[in-house]
Amino acid sequence: MPRIVIILIITSLIISACGNSSVWGVAPTPTPESAIQQTPLVDPLAGSSDPIIFPTSTTPPQFETQSAYTPTPQIISFEITPTNTSALNDSAPFLYYAQSGDMLSAVASRFNVNEAEIISDADLTRTTLIDNGVLLVIPNRINEQTTPNIQIMPDAEIVYSPTALDFDVEEYVKSQNGYLSNYRDYLGSEGWIAGYDAIEKLAIENSINPRLLLAVLEFEARWVRGEPIDLLRTEFPMGFNDYRYKGLSVQMVWAINNMSIAYYGWRAGTLTHLEFPDGTKLRLDPRLNAGTVAIQYLFSKLHSQSQWAQIINPDSGFPAMYEEMFGDPWLRAKLIDPLFPAALNQPPLVFPFEPGVKWSFTGGPHNGWGQINPNIYGVSHSVYSAIDFAPAADKTGCIPTNTWVTAAAPGLVVRSEDGIVMVDLDGDGYEQTGWNLLYLHIATKDRVPVGTWLETNDRIGHASCEGGVSTGTHLHFARKYNGEWVTADGPIPFVLSGWRVVAGNAPYKGTLVRGDETITSDLQAQAWSNIIRE
Template identity: 40%
Template sequence: MRKSYLLNVISGIAFILAGCVRSAPESPEWMPGSAVTYPTAIISSGMTSIPSFQFPPTRLPGSPILTPTPDNPRTMPTQRSGPEQYTVQPGDTLSDIARQYLISLDSLMQANGLIDSNTLYAGQILVIPQPSPQETGTTFKIIPDSELVYGPMSITFDLGGYIQKYAGYLSYYREDVDGNNLNGAQIINLVSQNYSVNPRLLLAVLEYRSGWLTNPQPAENTLDYPLGLQDNWHNGLYRQLTWAADTLNRGYYLWKIDGLPNAVMTDGLLVPLAPTINPGTAAVQFLFANLDNYTNWRADVSPEGFFPLYNNLFGYPFDLAIEPLVPGNLIQPEMTLPFEKEQVWAFTGGPHGGWDSGSAWAAIDFAPPGEAQGCVISNAWVTAVADGMIVRAENGAVIQDLDGDGFEQTGWSVLYMHIDSNDRITAGTYLETGERIGHPSCEGGVSNGTHVHLARRFNGEWIAADGSVPFILDGWISSGAGVEYDGFLTRNNQIVEAYDGNNPINQIQR
């Protein structure tokens, strides 16, 4: 019964190209020769089943391109009219505080007479300077939301074949990633899957910043830092792309909750973002703000900047739009708590990032029974929260597709993270609700103790655990407390509070 319900929900959603309102400017970057028709170089040779959605309709060759409809204006927080004070909390960094207040690190240090960004202690009082914004950013839309996420349209993209076609530096690049020697396509695919960011977007950003796709001998200064983010931690393609994917996610999900009124350039200048752009465009603008000064940023996000390169590589991006990507009436399918009946687990993490810190607060955490702390071996079992096919099981991550088409990019999917490789379920296995997935552990990602990290996506978009579609697990409803990892599960008059460890306030059972 549950399986039929899920398939009906997904198949009943019609994805169509959004309406358009006016002709686009008649300039070369707006005028590809023909409509996007998904040529052989784009269609993935690995497609073995039919996705549970409709591809966007294509334009007829030579038909006009219309500009995307502006979004309804977003109501952003009012700009601060004067300086504020902030009391440093344990674990704070100056970079985190500057990012929280959407100001530059340099302006924060200057306002407080600081020379070393590491000179910080709990209880210290900092002056948060008043922002000094520039002219509002452009209203030009760069990409639709569906080109930001690792969603339905990424299924059609043969990443490896596309890279080899251009025979650039990326086609023979290799790098060691966590003990595995990966080629360029494998690195981009790994980042795309983990962060749920479209591989086309990552590839286009890489080409725009370094020419790695088309140039077999790119500039010397791009070889260690191909995106131009130069610091000791982000050397090499993998770390450059993980930073880019996390930054794109941060811009995207903050914009969706009206939490990104400004972007701060590398020269410290602050620009209010136009309230009618879409989240995908806001994410791209935010990424380039973290890479360029004000003058270069204006060029990057203009119709003559990053957009024509994307358009030339993949066709007019709004021809690939799936809108709405997430329907306004979205309802989570029936789910249970991710462990076996009669066992008491600990609710150890309220809403927090689905993957890294930039994505929506899509995840919650549960730790198995036992008093032992840290990364210990557990014999407890993580179980399936719903019926569905396991489509990936590697590096501590298990992905379950709930709509039956075998693609994690369409409909609902569930991430179970930190699943021990011993006794772990294999990809290609269909599980019913409550069947065993594997043992909780610290494997994969970052973890300070044995637990399972549970997160949801719909059409590739992380679904916030503290948003309008919270987790509902055996009737327990998730909510947040405004601070990452803080939160609650509520059922009727019962409340369980997230706590990092074993405590009477966080005990829960099926």
């Protein structure tokens, strides 16, 4: 009862209060019912003497380039002014409605408060996701300028979610008849493939929405609906001018990694600021959703702050072009909201190897897919969703083994290629929906084929070094839900045969815990990492 009284009092106070400063002023905190109906904003930089300039291009393009999205701006006066921090300290609290995927520690980090300072009638714990729509009353501790509180992209349009089920990459690209429709890319694992096949492969493997990949490619280089805007964008379409990242696929990997760093960093509460090419920083508004943060972060890596503000404008920037290309993303997302349903739990899983056979826990939580070079991205991981196991062996390295990897749960094999076996636990045949398990580095020999229904303990194949990057024979094991990688040590614990995964203080560090028992990960498969399934 006291909490209800407090909330009512705060509600009456906040009606006339001002929130934190933003480059577009203060906008209302989104609610579950109106999150997709943001108040349209005019272009704050229309008519400015600072046009959008693509920093790495030798010939700065204009928006009027063939097939480019052409905005219809309204000219207004606009100036970014410093935040009055003393005024913010007296501001009324935020009334924040939890969004799908929120967890208490991350929300506290975004709002710059302690977890204990967050008030709600709901039962808030660190070990579960907060249900979508739960009201949280949070002190206003934001004492610096922030990005706009405007949601420009739903989470479901970032990850490889059910909204991608009806989208045919090849059909769409061919219908646009742009540069990408006839482009061919060279992949070391497959040789020459069509550009649209490269986009689809990247979307599936990285679990990212193919519409998003086409949209950022079109916005930065005009590849989808027209021709590259200049020679530089022909070789470096995302504008990341690094000789190691020449070509479509590697440029898109760079973009994917940046968006993943932001998306999952926001989920975890480890990302709170943007940093622009000139070194200036801007705090992310704590009420944003992960999808919006992913878009804002990517463009902050490519453009100045003033250019970035124009790009994220929902009326005339990237969001407007996205809707022009693919229709309203919020309507598609609404069909599957929330991405994480209330009280979501992991289904029962067992260790992915046969009972009585010795394996080693060689890797605690680390990146679910791909390698992230900290010299390029500033961080080494995006989402700590995967763990590693290696079969017992007399030698180290990529040594063939006859030891079997087995199914941790019943499901349908929906992918079996390039060292990958993806098992769909709901059996509908789509890895965009429900729970899916990734078994990576499965040898070609004896690997289970697509279409096979597996029961728990059925054989999948043998651990190897095939697929991705590997320095030794092992199994890389990760979970996805509705296309989103699920953190191994987070609000939906990774539990195998009663053992819970606990992250360490660095990638690949960690433990398996069951009651008073602990198994510690070790890359060299030392004795303390050994485990025999009962």
